[in-house]
Amino acid sequence: MTDAVRSVAQAPRLPRLARPVRSAWHWGWLAPLLLFLAVLAGTAIGETAIPLATILKVLANQLLGAAFPVDRIDAGIIWSYRLSRAILAACCGAGLALAGVVLQALLRNPLADPFLMGISAGASTGAVSVAVLGVGAGTLTLSLGAFVGAGLAFALVVVLAHAAGSGTGGGRATQAAGAIILAGIAGSQLFNALTALIIAKSASAEQARGIMFWLMGNLSGVRWEDVALGLPVALAGLAICLWYRRALDAFTFGADSAASLGIPVRRVRGVLIATMALVTAAMVSMVGAIGFVGLVIPHAMRFLVGSRHTRLVPASALAGAVFLIGADVLSRTLVSGQVLPIGVVTALIGAPAFALILIRGARSR
Amino acid sequence: MRLCAEHVDWRVHGRRLLEDVSLTVEAGETFGLVGPNGSGKTTLLRVLAGLRRPKTGRALADDQPMRTMKPQQIARAIAFVEQQADTLDRLEVRQAVALGRTPFLSPLSPWSEEDEAIVDRALADVDLEPLAGRLWHTLSGGERQRVHIARALAQQPRALLLDEPTNHLDIRHQLSILRLVRQLPVTVVIALHDLDQAMDCDRIGVMDGGLLVAVGPPREVLTLERLRNTFGVHADFIDDPDEGRTILRFRRAL
Numbered sequence: 001m002t003d004a005v006r007s008v009a010q011a012p013r014l015p016r017l018a019r020p021v022r023s024a025w026h027w028g029w030l031a032p033l034l035l036f037l038a039v040l041a042g043t044a045i046g047e048t049a050i051p052l053a054t055i056l057k058v059l060a061n062q063l064l065g066a067a068f069p070v071d072r073i074d075a076g077i078i079w080s081y082r083l084s085r086a087i088l089a090a091c092c093g094a095g096l097a098l099a100g101v102v103l104q105a106l107l108r109n110p111l112a113d114p115f116l117m118g119i120s121a122g123a124s125t126g127a128v129s130v131a132v133l134g135v136g137a138g139t140l141t142l143s144l145g146a147f148v149g150a151g152l153a154f155a156l157v158v159v160l161a162h163a164a165g166s167g168t169g170g171g172r173a174t175q176a177a178g179a180i181i182l183a184g185i186a187g188s189q190l191f192n193a194l195t196a197l198i199i200a201k202s203a204s205a206e207q208a209r210g211i212m213f214w215l216m217g218n219l220s221g222v223r224w225e226d227v228a229l230g231l232p233v234a235l236a237g238l239a240i241c242l243w244y245r246r247a248l249d250a251f252t253f254g255a256d257s258a259a260s261l262g263i264p265v266r267r268v269r270g271v272l273i274a275t276m277a278l279v280t281a282a283m284v285s286m287v288g289a290i291g292f293v294g295l296v297i298p299h300a301m302r303f304l305v306g307s308r309h310t311r312l313v314p315a316s317a318l319a320g321a322v323f324l325i326g327a328d329v330l331s332r333t334l335v336s337g338q339v340l341p342i343g344v345v346t347a348l349i350g351a352p353a354f355a356l357i358l359i360r361g362a363r364s365r
Numbered sequence: 366m367r368l369c370a371e372h373v374d375w376r377v378h379g380r381r382l383l384e385d386v387s388l389t390v391e392a393g394e395t396f397g398l399v400g401p402n403g404s405g406k407t408t409l410l411r412v413l414a415g416l417r418r419p420k421t422g423r424a425l426a427d428d429q430p431m432r433t434m435k436p437q438q439i440a441r442a443i444a445f446v447e448q449q450a451d452t453l454d455r456l457e458v459r460q461a462v463a464l465g466r467t468p469f470l471s472p473l474s475p476w477s478e479e480d481e482a483i484v485d486r487a488l489a490d491v492d493l494e495p496l497a498g499r500l501w502h503t504l505s506g507g508e509r510q511r512v513h514i515a516r517a518l519a520q521q522p523r524a525l526l527l528d529e530p531t532n533h534l535d536i537r538h539q540l541s542i543l544r545l546v547r548q549l550p551v552t553v554v555i556a557l558h559d560l561d562q563a564m565d566c567d568r569i570g571v572m573d574g575g576l577l578v579a580v581g582p583p584r585e586v587l588t589l590e591r592l593r594n595t596f597g598v599h600a601d602f603i604d605d606p607d608e609g610r611t612i613l614r615f616r617r618a619l
Contacts (some may be wrong), residue, residue, distance in 0.1 A: 024379070106451075245472070252452050259416050260399070306456075306457075307455055307456055
């Protein structure tokens with residue numbers, strides 16, 4: 001204890017320690033490799049299995065301008081159908097997992113997920129408005145409608161949270177987190193009710209089934225244009241999370257504690273939540289509300305790599321990407337001749353896998 | 366570091382938590398804040414820590430208004446230990462203490478061996494080295510409080526503000542934490558419930574209903590009349606001839 005005096009007085013000039021600073025540099029090449037292998041597997045596996053050699057040849061033809069002779073149907077399936085689909089699945093998985101990491105960290109609530117802020121509810125309202133009510137008179141696509149709906153719902157939740165948060169006086173940062181969660185619940189319920197109302201009032205049985213399928217998540221019909229949107233969005237989300245990784249760590253003991261560590265809580269929380277809302281809205285509007293990934297992948301990764309965001313952020317992005325590619329493969333192959341909604345598959349594999357991790361985690365304590 | 370509050374008012378829902386509070390804590394001083402529950406100790410600490418910006422009045426750190434300082438700049442000089450901050454995360458003790466380096470790290474600067482050494486020293490200062498690898502949820506209340514103090518020490522602050530740090534601690538850890546805090550060559554402001562512990566501060570301030578009703582050396586401020594009026598207790602002072610100090614004996618509530 002007497003050393004206490006020295007520790008503060010003798011500021012930074014301290015002897016170097018022999019302790020090896022744990023480096024994770026090997027993940028720098030292992031992670032892209034894993035991701036590449038997952039995308040390859042997602043492309044190879046399907047109703048018609050395609051050998052790896054063919055895939056590599058098609059990739060070489062398309063990307064490097066090589067001229068290997070390949071079957072034109074195989075080339076079409078690989079390039080126009082499965083590859084774009086696998087890459088978008090990876091982007092969505094990574095984006096949703098990151099949104100989960102950020103919301104759970106900022107709001108200090110283990111049940112926080114990307115859809116907490118009313119985004120999936122708003123997206124579904126937007127989608128049914130376009131598909132069933134014909135809002136936009138043919139100029140709006142389902143995706144655009146969903147994106148607008150998600151944006152509106154998020155804006156409503158933010159306004160509500162702000163009104164509720166400022167009512168708690170002094171603006172204690174921890175109370176603000178509670179206000180956000182409650183506002184999200186209120187917003188989600190409202191938009192879910194609107195969706196149900198529109199479907200019940202106006203939709204035919206066929207339309208209702210189509211909407212239901214879309215809501216459960218659907219990667220069919222993914223095009224390269226979707227990848228052109230999804231990939232930059234996912235990468236930008238990853239970059240912003242990594243940039244703020246220390247701020248996210250600082251929220252470990254709550255927002256008040258983060259403030260005492262010099263984090264401008266309101267600004268950081270605003271930037272991160274808005275970014276993640278955009279990422280989620282973009283993903284949901286392309287592939288529907290795929291549940292489970294954003295809730296469970298972050299928890300699973302905390303068990304495996306710990307709660308420091310320097311490791312948790314890249315690990316969750318990677319795991320989300322690989323997990324959703326796998327779920328997509330299963331959704332295509334589990335029932336032959338039929339594509340299951342991917343949201344069903346993520347929950348079916350995810351729930352038992354997560355249970356296993358929980359049990360093992362409890363034993364290792 | 367000299368901390369100063371000037372005519373600070375703080376209201377929530379029309380209720381005054383602080384009313385025209387002015388206080389200067391000199392550099393290197395150990396200043397105790399005492400008062401009944403809800404008297405405004407925590408609010409005043411937060412104002413002095415730069416965590417709350419009062420609409421009326423102002424707070425200064427070494428004569429610089431905190432309103433003009435960035436949060437990071439404040440956190441490099443002032444550390445604040447909350448009452449019972451908790452987490453559900455699976456976090457090792459060392460990682461929790463390492464959070465204290467946050468104000469010194471930018472997104473691009475890597476964690477250095479110097480940071481590592483500062484964290485080691487902070488762990489040693491509160492006797493937590495043997496627990497460095499333990500997970501947060503396996504710690505006792507006293508161990509958690511010491512982790513928070515180590516985290517604050519890792520900020521290498523020039524002023525340390527603590528909100529009832531000895532609550533829920535056994536007597537041994539209460540005394541060791543208070544001794545540690547008094548030894549620090551930095552400005553310390555500490556909110557306390559135990560008036561006997563407050564007797565060891567250089568000066569104390571008594572809060573009552575949002576007002577700072579008295580400031581001065583403990584023996585001058587804690588008069589029997591003050592104990593009756595502010596704290597609602599009848600008490601006696603007993604002189605301990607061996608150590609030459611005065612001990613409070615509380616008789617009964619009013």
